Amino acid sequence: MATDSPADSVVAAEPALARRLLLLILPAVAVGVIAALVLLGVSLLAEQLQDVLWKTLPDALSVGPYSSLWMIVMLTAIGLVTGLAIRTVPGRAGPDPATTGLVDPPLPPGVLPGLLLVTTLSLAGGVSLGPENPITAANIALACWAGRRFAPGTPPALWLALAAAGTVGALFGTPVAAALILSETFASTPGPGALWDRLFGPLAAGAAGALTMTLTAHPSFDLSLPAYPGARWGDLLSASAIACAGAVLGLAAVYAFPLAHRAFRALRHPVLAMTAGGLLLGLLGALGGHLTLFKGLAEVKELAADPDGWTAGEFAVMAVVKTAALLVAAACGFRGGRIFPAVFCGAALGLCAHALVDGIPVALAVTCGVLGILLAVTRQGWLSLFTAAVLASDTALLPLLCVATLPAWLLVTGRPQMQLHADGTPLR
Helix, strand or coil, X not given: CCCCCHHHXXXXXXXXXXXXXXXXXXXXXXXXXXXXXHHHHHHHHHHHHHHHHHHHHHHHCCCCCCCHHHHHHHHHHHHHHHHHHHHHCHHHHCCCHHHCCCCCCCCCHHHHHHXXXXXXXXXXXXXXXXXXXXXXXXXXXXXXXXXXXXXXXCCHHHHHHHHHHHHHHHHHCCHHHHHHHHHHHHHHCCCCCCHHHHHHHHHHHHHHHHHHHHHHHCCCCCCXXXXXXXXXXXXXXXXXXXXXXXXXXXXXXXXXXXXXXXHHHCCCCHHHHHHHHHHHHHHHHHHHCHHHCCCCHHHHHHHHHCCCCCCHHHHHHHHHHHHHHHHHHHHHCCCCECHHHHHHHHHHHHHHHHHHCCCCCHHHHHHHHHHHHHHHXXXXXXXXXXXXXXXXXXHHHHHHHHHHHHHHHHHHCCCCCCCECCCCCECC
């Protein structure tokens, strides 16, 4: 009796695999578009509220919008209001943000309205956190809920990957970032099939999210930095030194993170902890200036537009203050991500290096500073390298960034992460 050979089984499996991947395209595109629309909706709402809080209201009170008094009052008030909102909304707006990462298991759908509300308050109020963590969490929860409802036979991990990819694609305006992040995730959680088979659906979701955001909001990470003049032998040392300095600055925040978290939890009441955190953020804003407020993307573009507009000391103060603000905001309970403020910290550090040694090209200094601090804060090698590279949009920098990654990674690997276990101890 004839039996199918292994070769026949492989030939039969290939069309089946292609059909399965083809069927993924429509749900992946839908998830990517919805993920981008959620991000866009929260961002637009936060921008409208920011105009009210930082323009309309201080103008009505005849107060300077970025005076020290207004920054302290506003951020303290935002801490109080956000703390009260977290105490009031169902599910307390999700778990303690110090224990969450960029891609986590899905939250219950009932938590999402409160999570999006407090995220909007933080973004509008000047808190030094970005939208990436809570928006990704919200989109993962929505996608997994829809998957259970409309396609109960599909694995939840598929919907999680599609939502994460769609959100990251929308955040960065390109699906490449999503593919890079998920390739690291898939490497740590092996599964059946080739890597590109596993990335097929997420890549479609990331492309849909990126295109939706690009066509509607036209985001750009390009800082329009002065053109890089070309590699020189001395740039190898400069790139490595600046990336290592960024990594050290990031590690300082990482090691201080559990201590700061423990100090805020000692206050025993989330409203009190967040009000105290808001007060500290206001004081830091008064020290570092208004550019150290908010998530940092618009502010870093303002810095990059005038690399010689501040002294080395002023750039250093902004880098340290923004790092401290990121630490306080993440430890006291505000919902938000750490990538965007870390980009500001790294850029300010790089501009400080350029101001100290004007022979270091601006583009090299900024990208290497960002690379180093992102490696320490996110522990995502591909994401850090990609983010640094897109800030300058100059392929001539890529070899130097790859070289600078090596000593910086040696500094951060095996160290604690800027994320805690439920008992307050850091992840490693």
